[in-house]
Amino acid sequence: MVPIDSTQVMTELQDTIVNCRQCPRLVVWREKIADEKRRQFMDDTYWGKAVPSFGDYQAQFLIVGLAPAAHGANRTGRMFTGDRSGDWLYRALYKVGFANQPTSTDINDGLTLTNCLITATCHCAPPQNKLTAEEIRTCRPFLMREFAALRNLKVILALGKIAFDGVLKTLQEETGESPGKYTFGHGVEYLLPGNRVLLGSYHPSQQNTFTGRLTEPMFDAIFSRACTLLASTEST
Ligand code: SF4
Numbered sequence: 001m002v003p004i005d006s007t008q009v010m011t012e013l014q015d016t017i018v019n020c021r022q023c024p025r026l027v028v029w030r031e032k033i034a035d036e037k038r039r040q041f042m043d044d045t046y047w048g049k050a051v052p053s054f055g056d057y058q059a060q061f062l063i064v065g066l067a068p069a070a071h072g073a074n075r076t077g078r079m080f081t082g083d084r085s086g087d088w089l090y091r092a093l094y095k096v097g098f099a100n101q102p103t104s105t106d107i108n109d110g111l112t113l114t115n116c117l118i119t120a121t122c123h124c125a126p127p128q129n130k131l132t133a134e135e136i137r138t139c140r141p142f143l144m145r146e147f148a149a150l151r152n153l154k155v156i157l158a159l160g161k162i163a164f165d166g167v168l169k170t171l172q173e174e175t176g177e178s179p180g181k182y183t184f185g186h187g188v189e190y191l192l193p194g195n196r197v198l199l200g201s202y203h204p205s206q207q208n209t210f211t212g213r214l215t216e217p218m219f220d221a222i223f224s225r226a227c228t229l230l231a232s233t234e235s236t
Contacts, residue, residue, distance in 0.1 A: 007057045009149040014052035017123050017142055023135045026124035033070045033125060047077030050124050053146065054079040055117035060154040060230055061098065063089075064143070064163040066203060067122040067131060074125035078107045079118040088204035088219060089118075089159075096223045115230070119146055121166040129205075136166060143170045153196055154233050155226050158184075160203035167198060186218060189225070197229050 021027050034048025051068040065085075068074045072083025080086035081104040090111065094102035098116040103109070122131050122139040147153065147170060158164035164184040175193050182190050188200040201214075201222045208214040 006149050006151050010053075010057040010146070013142065013145050013149065017050050017052050020050045020123070020142075022138050023122075023124060025132070026122070026126055026135060029070075029127050030068075030074050030125050033074055037075075038071045041071060041075055044075055046075045048074065049077070051077060051079055051120070052123070053117055053119040054081075055113035056115055057117065057149075058152055059113075059115050059117040059150060060152045060233075061116045061157070061226055062146070062150060062153055062155070063116065063118045063157045063159065064167055065118065065120045065159045066129070066162055067120050068125045069129070070125045076106050078104070078111075079120065080104065081109075081111075082106065084206050084209070085204045088209060088216070092204075092216075092219050092223045095220060096227050098223070117146075117150065119143060121163050131162070136162070140166065140170055140173070143167075144174055147171070147174055155197045155199065155229050156192075157199045157201060157222065157226060159201055160205075161200075163203075164198075164200050186214070187222065187225075195233075199226060199229075 031048050034046035037046060051073045065080065069083045069085065072086060073079050073081055076082040080089045086104050090099050090104040091102045093099035093116060098113055100112045101110065104111050122135055123142065143166065156167055158167050161184040168182055171192060184200050186200065186202045190198045192198050199222060201219065202208045204214060204219060
């Protein structure tokens with residue numbers, strides 16, 4: 001049997017995602033935002049399309065966010081790049097060695113990830129950061145295909161409850177079995193079928209970071225735990 005080439009499968013999948021127009025409401029919104037722009041980014045050429053996953057296609061560690069931000073990834077074309085949530089995420093990834101630099105400003109800033117891939121529940125920016133159930137369902141096959149392509153996947157981190165539920169639903173469809181009763185919370189950890197571990201974290205949105213619901217030590221602890229889990233799987 002010919003082994004699956006994760007890199008080739010993932011490259012083709014990301015091309016498909018970028019060209020996807022399955023959700024009419026999101027297509028209209030992402031293009032409207034790209035056309036109108038925010039005043040501070042008037043000189044930027046907005047991406048305005050579905051945003052592909054970013055990182056290492058051989059990764060053991062997968063991070064699942066909600067969706068691109070209107071003036072963040074929908075502008076820059078790279079997950080969590082160009083907004084406050086990304087500032088938190090890439091700083092945390094840098095501290096534990098998944099990222100080669102702590103900041104992420106634009107698609108040509110030299111950022112690379114090692115052993116880590118960032119994807120999302122939906123790959124298009126939604127109005128008011130709110131997705132419909134149908135949009136989540138429509139985009140889910142992309143996540144399922146990523147699970148299948150990432151042959152080394154060991155740890156999945158869901159940022160926020162919607163991503164957490166989306167991962168469980170995807171796994172349910174992948175295995176045909178109910179994944180059981182898992183409750184979302186910051187720092188929760190569950191062993192999933194296939195010896196993969198699911199971690200939950202509050203999303204580093206300003207709604208959480210400005211209010212103190214999520215602090216930097218709380219967020220950093222999640223990534224330290226992911227590193228410990230990956231190290232433990234290597235030694236078994
Ligand atoms: S959210 Fe997903 S399924 Fe919907 S248009 Fe974007 S890429 Fe396609």
